Amino acid sequence: MEMKEIIRGNMATALAAKMARVDVVPAFPITPSTLFPEKISEYIANGELDAEMILVESEHSAISAAIGASAAGARVATATASQGLALMHEVLFIASAMRLPIVMAIGNRALSGPINIWADHSDTMAERDTGWMQFYAENNQEAFDLMLMAFRIAEDRRVLLPAMVGLDAFTLTHTMEPVDYPSQEEVDDFLPPYQPPYTLDVNRPMTFGSFATPESYMEFKWSHTRALEESPPVIDEIFEEYKKRFGREYKRVTGYMTEDADVIIVAMGSVSGTLREAVRQMRKDGIRVGAVKITTFRPFPFKEIVELCGGAKIVAIAERAISPGFAGPLFGEIAGAFINQPSRPLISDFIIGLGGRDVTLKDFREIASTALKEAEEGRVEPLVKWININPEEAPPGGE
Amino acid sequence: MVKIYLGAVNPHPGSALRYKTGTWRTMKPVVDEQKCIGCWFCYMYCPDSAIQMVKRTIKKEIGGQVKEIERDLAVINYDYCKGCGICAAECPVKAIEMVYEEK
Numbered sequence: 001m002e003m004k005e006i007i008r009g010n011m012a013t014a015l016a017a018k019m020a021r022v023d024v025v026p027a028f029p030i031t032p033s034t035l036f037p038e039k040i041s042e043y044i045a046n047g048e049l050d051a052e053m054i055l056v057e058s059e060h061s062a063i064s065a066a067i068g069a070s071a072a073g074a075r076v077a078t079a080t081a082s083q084g085l086a087l088m089h090e091v092l093f094i095a096s097a098m099r100l101p102i103v104m105a106i107g108n109r110a111l112s113g114p115i116n117i118w119a120d121h122s123d124t125m126a127e128r129d130t131g132w133m134q135f136y137a138e139n140n141q142e143a144f145d146l147m148l149m150a151f152r153i154a155e156d157r158r159v160l161l162p163a164m165v166g167l168d169a170f171t172l173t174h175t176m177e178p179v180d181y182p183s184q185e186e187v188d189d190f191l192p193p194y195q196p197p198y199t200l201d202v203n204r205p206m207t208f209g210s211f212a213t214p215e216s217y218m219e220f221k222w223s224h225t226r227a228l229e230e231s232p233p234v235i236d237e238i239f240e241e242y243k244k245r246f247g248r249e250y251k252r253v254t255g256y257m258t259e260d261a262d263v264i265i266v267a268m269g270s271v272s273g274t275l276r277e278a279v280r281q282m283r284k285d286g287i288r289v290g291a292v293k294i295t296t297f298r299p300f301p302f303k304e305i306v307e308l309c310g311g312a313k314i315v316a317i318a319e320r321a322i323s324p325g326f327a328g329p330l331f332g333e334i335a336g337a338f339i340n341q342p343s344r345p346l347i348s349d350f351i352i353g354l355g356g357r358d359v360t361l362k363d364f365r366e367i368a369s370t371a372l373k374e375a376e377e378g379r380v381e382p383l384v385k386w387i388n389i390n391p392e393e394a395p396p397g398g399e
Numbered sequence: 400m401v402k403i404y405l406g407a408v409n410p411h412p413g414s415a416l417r418y419k420t421g422t423w424r425t426m427k428p429v430v431d432e433q434k435c436i437g438c439w440f441c442y443m444y445c446p447d448s449a450i451q452m453v454k455r456t457i458k459k460e461i462g463g464q465v466k467e468i469e470r471d472l473a474v475i476n477y478d479y480c481k482g483c484g485i486c487a488a489e490c491p492v493k494a495i496e497m498v499y500e501e502k
Contacts, residue, residue, distance in 0.1 A: 098406040098408075099405055099406035100406070160406070197408075198405070198406070198408045205412040206408055206409060206410045206411075206412065207409035207412075208407075208408055209406070209408075210407045212407060223405075
């Protein structure tokens with residue numbers, strides 16, 4: 001039985017956590033994710049959710065408490081963003097190395113400074129190497145579905161890894177959209193209670209997160225990495241089951257009009273819808289352009305990207321993050337995906353919408369025409385182009 | 400190599416007993432039984448609880464008479480002593496000497 005509500009992105013992730021019957025939610029509020037713990041506390045107060053909410057003094061403590069609760073066998077969810085996620089940084093490695101399936105909603109927001117609370121992927125990109133899975137939602141429906149599926153994927157015995165579900169600040173976290181959701185009975189059927197392989201138990205003492213000498217550290221890292229590398233078939237299987245049960249299809253990476261495209265624009269998160277509309281309009285003008293949306297950034301869909309984009313003349317990456325001194329982080333991943341291919345398209349990088357700057361249909365037109373010109377010239381120079389930037393209004397550089 | 404478990408869990412309580420940290424040592428404390436007065440200082444200062452106090456009987460001249468008296472003796476457990484030297488530094492009668500362990 002499908003139900004529909006018009007809700008904000010944060011309410012969608014909180015609703016998914018409630019329907020997943022989370023046991024523990026340790027949380028510290030931060031814009032734009034604050035509504036998540038607010039909704040959870042409301043659910044508990046209303047008697048709709050039987051869970052323990054731990055009000056901690058910082059995000060560092062929130063994720064630490066999440067580790068303890070998850071090790072005790074609880075289903076755990078939390079939410080954070082930007083500086084809060086950055087404060088969790090060192091603990092994120094521990095959560096994933098301990099193989100604890102914590103699910104965390106991230107209101108993707110720019111990092112200070114200057115302080116800014118709007119949409120940007122720099123926060124989760126900076127946590128790329130923490131060994132967590134990373135999913136990015138395009139809209140509130142995806143935020144709900146991915147959050148719910150994240151528990152199932154994370155808790156699968158073949159995976160056992162924590163997961164972040166990214167939803168763009170304000171564009172999704174605060175925007176009301178219709179969201180379909182299944183009945184509690186259907187969710188219970190899809191997501192049985194978490195069965196941890198080991199639990200903290202006073203009657204059966206064990207050491208959790210123990211010390212590893214050089215003799216065993218690499219084996220832990222290796223098996224953790226293997227778990228991420230081997231997760232794609234499990235993710236696909238659960239996406240497929242979700243589609244069968246609830247009718248909504250998910251892919252780790254989704255192509256749109258890519259087959260005969262000369263230029264393919266790759267994006268993540270809420271701009272993906274704008275991108276598809278831009279592609280549709282450009283196609284009307286006879287421009288052979290396609291779009292690719294990445295839903296699963298970790299594990300990274302190397303093979304699928306090559307399959308979808310391999311036939312294009314140029315791949316234009318439109319990303320909401322920058323690695324200063326290099327390019328956007330997604331550029332490195334996609335260039336890496338193609339490096340050993342016998343033939344490959346040119347790969348061009350575009351920085352868009354940092355700190356919540358609007359990304360418009362016009363911006364994608366500019367990206368497509370710039371990339372097509374680069375393809376014609378056979379070279380990508382400069383490698384990184386900033387879209388919608390006003391250099392004359394920028395503060396002085398390094399002179 | 401030790402057996403390792405998912406997520407660095409160690410499901411065997413008390414297994415640290417099997418891990419002989421004494422191999423970390425470069426210098427070892429040697430107790431001079433003649434000098435040791437059994438004061439328990441080293442026992443209390445040892446950060447690894449690697450010193451045991453054992454009962455012994457010694458002969459001591461008291462008021463011109465040789466008497467047998469009870470006195471404790473510090474005994475180092477070399478399986479767990481990491482050779483930090485705190486016992487030697489704290490011993491009030493300098494009964495513990497740190498010597499290089501050469502094999």
